[in-house]
Amino acid sequence: MRIVSVVKNKRYLGIAVLSALGIGLFLPLAQTGFKPDNILAWYLTLADRPLNTGLYIVFSSLFGLLVSLQLYNKHICKTCNIKMDNKKATSFGGLGAFFGFALGVCPACIGLIGLLLPLTVSITLTNYSWLFMGIAIAIMLASLKFLGGLDKK
Numbered sequence: 001m002r003i004v005s006v007v008k009n010k011r012y013l014g015i016a017v018l019s020a021l022g023i024g025l026f027l028p029l030a031q032t033g034f035k036p037d038n039i040l041a042w043y044l045t046l047a048d049r050p051l052n053t054g055l056y057i058v059f060s061s062l063f064g065l066l067v068s069l070q071l072y073n074k075h076i077c078k079t080c081n082i083k084m085d086n087k088k089a090t091s092f093g094g095l096g097a098f099f100g101f102a103l104g105v106c107p108a109c110i111g112l113i114g115l116l117l118p119l120t121v122s123i124t125l126t127n128y129s130w131l132f133m134g135i136a137i138a139i140m141l142a143s144l145k146f147l148g149g150l151d152k153k
Contacts, residue, residue, distance in 0.1 A: 003065060003149035006072045015071060020064030023097070024056070055133040059100050062140040066093045069149045077148075092146060096139030099132065 007013045032038035046053055070093070117125075125132070144150055 001150055001152060002077070003069055003144065006069055006149070007065070009072070009076075012068045012072050016064040016068035018064070019067040020060045023063045024060035027060075027100075051130050052133070055130060055137065058137055059133055059140070062137060062144070063097055065149070066097070066140055066143060066147075069144060069147050073147055088146075093140050093143030096136045096143060099139060100136030 007016055028039050028042040032042050046056060141150075
């Protein structure tokens with residue numbers, strides 16, 4: 001798979017790790033309003049929910065791989081066979097990232113979408129945060145496929 005050859009390159013592995021850590025650290029900050037007590041509560045709540053913790057790690061990792069593969073395709077692999085136009089595939093992956101970011105992964109947190117919806121709707125949505133993260137992960141996996149990351153060399 002092309003994604004394996006991408007992460008074998010130290011530069012793109014570094015980009016993937018930094019992107020994954022970046023989204024992994026920024027998401028709780030953004031969803032809690034950058035308040036230290038809320039950030040601690042976010043992580044403690046997430047730690048109590050192993051399914052959500054696993055999905056959060058997968059989401060962050062896929063985000064890092066997606067950013068790294070996009071940059072690899074743009075700078076190194078200009079002749080690679082990809083299933084979709086680079087911009088469309090990147091936009092599709094960005095949609096998955098936004099979906100996970102806006103709806104949130106923490107079962108006790110209200111994502112950014114909660115600012116636009118009534119409280120009862122937001123609380124109901126938090127019960128299904130695992131489903132929304134699953135959809136976001138599926139969208140990001142599809143984007144990796146469209147970018148050629150899951151194809152054999």
